Amino acid sequence: MSTIRNKYAIVGVGESKRSKNSGVTPLHLALDAARAAIADAGMDAKDIDAFMSYSEHDSCTPHQVATYLGVRPGVVKEIIGGGSSTELLIADAVGLIETGQAKTVLIYRAMNGRSGMRMGGGGWSTDLLQSAFDGGSFIIPYGAGSPGQWFGLFATRHMHLNGLTQEHLGHVCTSFYEHAQRNPNAFFYGKPLTMEEYMKTAHLSSPFTKHDFCLESDEANAIIVTSAERAKDCKSTPVHIMGMAARQSVSHAHYWKNVDEVASDYVAPELYKAAGITPEDIDVASIYDCFSWVVLRQLEAYGLAPKGEVGDFVAAGNLRLNGKLPTNTAGGMLSEGYTHGMNNVLEIVRQVRHEYAGTNRQVENCEIGICTGWAGPDIAGAMVLSK
Amino acid sequence: MSEETKVKYEKPIPLKTLDNTPYWDAADRHELALQKCNTCNAYNHPPGPSCASCGSVDVIWENQGSVIQGKVYSYVVSYRPFLPGFQNDIPLVIAVVELDHLPEVKIIGNILNGNAENVTIGSAVNMVWEDVTEDRAVPQWVLA
Numbered sequence: 001m002s003t004i005r006n007k008y009a010i011v012g013v014g015e016s017k018r019s020k021n022s023g024v025t026p027l028h029l030a031l032d033a034a035r036a037a038i039a040d041a042g043m044d045a046k047d048i049d050a051f052m053s054y055s056e057h058d059s060c061t062p063h064q065v066a067t068y069l070g071v072r073p074g075v076v077k078e079i080i081g082g083g084s085s086t087e088l089l090i091a092d093a094v095g096l097i098e099t100g101q102a103k104t105v106l107i108y109r110a111m112n113g114r115s116g117m118r119m120g121g122g123g124w125s126t127d128l129l130q131s132a133f134d135g136g137s138f139i140i141p142y143g144a145g146s147p148g149q150w151f152g153l154f155a156t157r158h159m160h161l162n163g164l165t166q167e168h169l170g171h172v173c174t175s176f177y178e179h180a181q182r183n184p185n186a187f188f189y190g191k192p193l194t195m196e197e198y199m200k201t202a203h204l205s206s207p208f209t210k211h212d213f214c215l216e217s218d219e220a221n222a223i224i225v226t227s228a229e230r231a232k233d234c235k236s237t238p239v240h241i242m243g244m245a246a247r248q249s250v251s252h253a254h255y256w257k258n259v260d261e262v263a264s265d266y267v268a269p270e271l272y273k274a275a276g277i278t279p280e281d282i283d284v285a286s287i288y289d290c291f292s293w294v295v296l297r298q299l300e301a302y303g304l305a306p307k308g309e310v311g312d313f314v315a316a317g318n319l320r321l322n323g324k325l326p327t328n329t330a331g332g333m334l335s336e337g338y339t340h341g342m343n344n345v346l347e348i349v350r351q352v353r354h355e356y357a358g359t360n361r362q363v364e365n366c367e368i369g370i371c372t373g374w375a376g377p378d379i380a381g382a383m384v385l386s387k
Numbered sequence: 388m389s390e391e392t393k394v395k396y397e398k399p400i401p402l403k404t405l406d407n408t409p410y411w412d413a414a415d416r417h418e419l420a421l422q423k424c425n426t427c428n429a430y431n432h433p434p435g436p437s438c439a440s441c442g443s444v445d446v447i448w449e450n451q452g453s454v455i456q457g458k459v460y461s462y463v464v465s466y467r468p469f470l471p472g473f474q475n476d477i478p479l480v481i482a483v484v485e486l487d488h489l490p491e492v493k494i495i496g497n498i499l500n501g502n503a504e505n506v507t508i509g510s511a512v513n514m515v516w517e518d519v520t521e522d523r524a525v526p527q528w529v530l531a
Binding site for chain 1: 398399400401402403404407411432433435439440460461462463464465466467468469470471472473476479481483491492493494495496497503508525
């Protein structure tokens with residue numbers, strides 16, 4: 001992937017309104033996000049010749065989005081995918097452009113994640129769940145129907161082996177909630193979280209309290225990818241893709257027998273090789289945060305904190321705005337909003353652009369950002385971005 | 388099984404599928420059967436259409452009997468029912484158990500007599516079978 005270094009760029013990002021009950025369909029949200037991203041890039045909808053999305057059967061199709069933007073593109077593509085899909089589709093976009101099949105690609109995620117189909121479960125037929133997940137018959141009859149429980153099974157052992165405590169999870173939560181207090185569009189804007197309050201909060205499912213679970217929201221996000229050459233004609237400051245990597249590792253997406261490795265462990269060396277950097281070069285981060293512990297595990301995987309010292313790293317305040325690695329600076333999925341990872345991608349693009357310059361939200365002098373996706377311990381994708 | 392138990396069991400009953408039926412048929416007899424690969428000798432749990440370790444289609448079923456012991460590899464304690472039928476089982480302990488005689492095999496189940504105070508990583512457990520209908524049984528764990 002080093003051959004594509006800095007040849008492609010993200011030139012537009014945009015979002016719909018974020019709410020608990022949008023009152024509209026995911027298609028409306030997707031169109032709002034797409035129009036915002038197109039305006040951000042200073043493009044016309046007809047400049048987009050590929051539309052791609054991922055969903056869990058809760059979205060609208062790229063065919064519909066193209067249709068109602070009045071565009072008849074070359075490529076419409078939808079994948080069923082989890083939290084690493086933004087990065088994987090951006091890699092697909094690069095491939096389409098590199099091979100001449102498209103020039104400019106719009107990628108979106110649209111969901112009524114709170115008022116419609118909730119990722120956290122609820123309302124589904126248990127027989128359907130047993131069939132939908134590989135090995136579902138071996139988890140659903142035991143009451144393990146929520147990602148919080150599946151990830152918790154991984155977290156308990158990893159924390160036990162690495163000396164991680166409830167308070168370390170709390171540092172992830174309080175750091176991200178602190179970011180949300182500077183972001184008026186964050187769900188938990190105006191709702192700060194102290195460590196004292198965090199430590200008093202009961203487990204929903206150990207080791208996670210409600211603060212360790214990501215929130216659920218109705219929202220759409222969109223991203224536009226094009227070549228560095230075309231990016232010069234865009235209104236926005238292009239954010240270049242230095243490198244990308246992806247990997248499937250652990251078997252059985254919902255039944256983990258081994259907590260010693262996660263896909264992110266394999267992605268990291270490939271990513272740094274592709275980007276031509278080391279973890280020390282990274283100034284700002286968007287780390288997939290469906291659960292607080294997932295952030296700790298990825299900090300370790302990507303070498304952003306030394307293995308065995310991840311707890312100390314977050315306790316020292318390093319995820320905060322003035323820390324060594326300001327992370328999920330809009331509040332992340334724990335406190336800003338949840339679009340299955342894509343809102344974290346929008347934020348890293350804005351930080352690397354210095355879009356917040358002159359406000360209290362900008363990470364000073366940040367040049368290089370990392371963005372990680374985690375569909376589970378089994379699938380990861382990540383990218384490194386720079387101006 | 389009593390009439391009362393029959394009426395009260397509201398939790399999901401394991402679905403028998405093309406790939407897992409021998410496991411659940413054995414469970415109904417209060418035995419453990421595991422899928423084994425004849426090519427690489429790996430035990431596959433959960434079972435599948437071929438070996439998840441090497442891809443071989445030469446997989447067989449091996450009976451492990453009714454005395455199954457293990458250690459808690461990891462676990463969670465859930466304080467709200469995330470699925471229908473579990474409202475009377477809170478707090479619910481869900482554990483991944485490493486089998487003593489085949490540590491590569493990890494079997495998820497509830498620890499029926501477990502709670503946040505008495506379960507930890509390494510806790511010794513024994514497999515038991517819960518009769519949930521006239522002809523179905525579900526493997527579970529109890530603290531040894």
